[in-house]
Amino acid sequence: MKALQYTAYGRNPVVNDVPEPVPGPGEILVRVAGAALNPLDVKIGAGRVQEYFPINFPSIVGTxxxxxxxxxxxxxKGWGIGDAVITRTDPTVGGAVAEYAVVPATSLVAAPTMTSLDIAAGLATAAATAWQAVTEIAELKSGQKVLVHAGAGGVGSFVIQLAHRTGAHVVTTVSNAAAEIVRxxxxxxxxxxxSVDFRTAVSDVDVVVDSVGGETEVRSLDVLKPGGLLVSLPVPPDFERAAARGLRAEFVFHAxxxxxxxxxxxxxxxxFDVVVDRTVRLSGAADAFDYLAQGHAKGKVIVQP
Ligand SMILES: NC(=O)c1ccc[n+]([C@@H]2O[C@H](COP(=O)([O-])OP(=O)(O)OC[C@H]3O[C@@H](n4cnc5c(N)ncnc54)[C@H](OP(=O)(O)O)[C@@H]3O)[C@@H](O)[C@H]2O)c1
Incomplete structure (x- = not known):
């Protein structure tokens, strides 16, 4: 079968011919309809998260x-041939961007019916992380004000939908090209x-969900109301800086x-709407990986093996 493989840290992944995997005890072989790329795949390939997610080479890209x-x-037990399924593999194992993937049967969930099977892959990391941030960590409530940075990003597009669903007032930062998407x-x-420093446009925020980090994280503290919460995705936030200002900060560690x-x-x-930036064939997966790495995707990048 064909698969997108990492061959070394810091090298662009390439599409290779590899043996079709065989399911062992407790495992299932899935014929992949769609694999969604995530910034984590880029970080893994660059060797930036080796401490948490080390991989052996060659290794198939994607969770x-x-x-x-x-x-x-x-x-x-419990699954039959032809069942439509979705899963997120362990990041140290990967294996998603391929024609077939072997996964633990216990990791599988029946696929959603609200979208096509290939696009459903876009939920696995991004929507589940958004759920963790909005529901489990922030416990967002109706009437609260939430600022969602990068609202058109993979995670941000689901954070907006979940926050809107709870009845929160949703403010988001995007570039102009994405305004219609987030509306x-x-x-x-x-x-x-x-074109606008968000600190001049929003204040008294209960919760900031930040998928950008850096200066955006630091500035976010200025718009939170006393006791407000910063939920950070890219890296753990500066907990002490937040506490010194009477604010709370949490990091999402999505497993x-x-x-x-x-x-x-x-x-x-x-x-739920899965916003799709683009779908590509496996032959175009390396270029799609490069595109995602530039950090300007509007929604999910999906590979259709
Ligand atoms: N901690 C965890 O468990 C966890 C889980 C999932 C993701 N993450 C991390 O969260 C981050 C976001 O992930 P993602 O999948 O949402 O990424 P993504 O889809 O690649 O995000 C791309 C989006 O970010 C927007 N953007 C870039 N800079 C911005 C800025 N300064 N202000 C507002 N928007 C900006 C881009 O908009 P423009 O094109 O308009 O610039 C683009 O729409 C990544 O660092 C990822 O690794 C962490």
């Missing part, structure tokens, strides 16, 4: 996949980060979790 059950390993997702106020993914799938079926 997020949706597809159909192709073969069932010994001892697996449709439920944003109440839209700030063009390329693959079938139970959480099942909750996200259930909500998705009630009406």
């Amino acid at each position: 997020d996949l949706a597809g159909t059950v192709e073969r069932i390993g010994p001892g697996v 449709k997702l439920g944003a109440d106020e839209i700030i063009d980060y390329t 693959s979790d079938a139970e959480r993914l099942a909750k996200v799938v259930a909500i998705a079926n009630e009406g």
Whole structure:
């Protein structure tokens, strides 16, 4: 089969011919309909997260996949050939950007029906992380004001939808080109980060969900109300700086979790939009990986093996 592989840290991944994997005890072989790329894949390939997610080379790229059950390993119960499934693999294992992937049967969740199977892959990391940030960490409530940075990004596009669903007032930073996308997702106020310092446009915020980091994280402290919460995604935030200002800060550490993914799938079926920047064939996966690495995707980049 063909698969997108890392061959060394710091080298662009390449599409190679590799043996089709065989499911062992407790495992299932999935025929991949779609694999979604994430910034984490880029960080793994660059060797920037070796401490947490070391990989052995060569290694197949990607954690997020949706597809159909192709073969069932010994001892697996509850799944049948042809079932539509979605999963997020362990980042140290990867394996998603390929024609077939072997995954633990316990990691699988029945795929959502609200979108096509290939696009559903886009939920696995981004929507589940958004759920963790909005529901589990921030415990966002109706009437609260939330500032979502990078609202058109993979995670941000789901954060907006979840926040809107809770009845929160949603303010988001995007570039002008993405304004229509986030308006449709439920944003109440839209700030063009390329021309406006968001601190002049929003204040008294209960929760900031920050997928950008750096200066954006530091400035976010200026718009939070006393006791407000900064939820950071790219790296752990400066907890001491926040505490010194009477604010709270939390880092999201998203781990693959079938139970959480099942909750996200259930909500998705009630009406989630998976914003898709582009879909590409496996032959174009290396270019798509480069594109995602530039940090300007509007929604998800999906590879269709
Ligand atoms: N901690 C965790 O467990 C966890 C889980 C998932 C993701 N993450 C991290 O969260 C970050 C975001 O992930 P993602 O999948 O959402 O990334 P993404 O889809 O690649 O985000 C791209 C978006 O960011 C926007 N953007 C870039 N700079 C911006 C700025 N200064 N202000 C506002 N928007 C800006 C871009 O908009 P323009 O094109 O308009 O510039 C683009 O739409 C990554 O660092 C990722 O690794 C962490």
